[in-house]
Amino acid sequence: MDILALFQALADESRLRICRLLTEMELTVGEIAQALGQSQPRVSRHLRILDEAGIVARRKEGAWTFVTLRLEEGSPVRQLLDAADGDIARAIAADAKRLEAIRIERAETASRWFNARAEQWGLLSKLHAPEEKIEAAMVKALKGRPLGRLVDVGTGTGRMLELFSPGAAEAIGIDRSPDMLRIARVRLEAAGDDVQASLRQGDMFALPLSDGAADTVILHQVLHFAHQPRAAIDEAARVLGPGGRLVLVDFEAHGREELRRDHGHQRLGFSDEGIEQMLSFAGLAPRAPVKVEGGELTVTIWTADRPAKKRRAA
CATH class of the missing domain: 1.10.10.10 (Winged helix-like DNA-binding domain superfamily/Winged helix DNA-binding domain)
Structure with missing residues (x-):
């Protein structure tokens, strides 16, 4: 300088x-x-x-x-x-x-926006296992390895950043909605100094990050909104560095058509075979999925790793 x-x-x-x-x-x-x-x-x-x-x-x-x-x-x-x-x-x-x-004004604006949608979100949450159970399964799936630079794609209210950023070297939340980013800012600020994360506006199909910039990428309840899920997975894989891990949390394939009609879901869940194929096409190595049952919809946690670069022999 x-x-x-x-x-x-x-x-x-x-x-x-x-x-x-x-x-x-x-x-x-x-x-x-x-x-x-x-x-x-x-x-x-x-x-x-x-x-x-x-x-x-x-x-x-x-x-x-x-x-x-x-x-x-x-x-x-x-x-x-x-x-x-x-x-x-x-x-x-x-x-x-x-x-x-x-x-105070930020918090009140966020509260009004959230309250206007709380009933709709409440109805959806009753269809699957409690969030605490899903989050505990996610923590277990990421246990035993450093999070490094964490990127939460479609961060929404910022809950994933609140949960995982204390264990990350750096945490970034990305969402295309300015309204959701305002909610996330209020939430992260209220969480205190232990939660340090930055927020950026961006699309899941064109993340504002360079190739290999992330060590851990999370897509939590995001993929079912994607018209092209494979493109979203490819983009997440692009920003994942060697040895990094991708975590997908979404619904198992189901037939609840009203979720498409009333909640804007583009996909009615995913099969293990379909996700694993998309992960493989993206150059990632899938791990065994974890099922979180409870309610009419089963939530699945799919994880996959970016293979580390091989060392050349001297």
């Missing part, structure tokens, strides 16, 4: 306050403007300067732009932000109060 550009970028009270806000949480441009009590165009100009200096990163998510602080925790600049006093400290304290209002 150019030290001169760094100090020039931070030589403004508003930009210092923006950086201090971002030490608390990732924020949209609109939320930063709300916390500072400034106009959005003015905040955007400040963010452009901070971005060019490499202090923040901006990321588009639908119509919104999210901003993240790039300064590592414990860095000298972050320590200076925490030690601010005088007029700047009073301004930061006022920003913190407005930030708390933003947290």
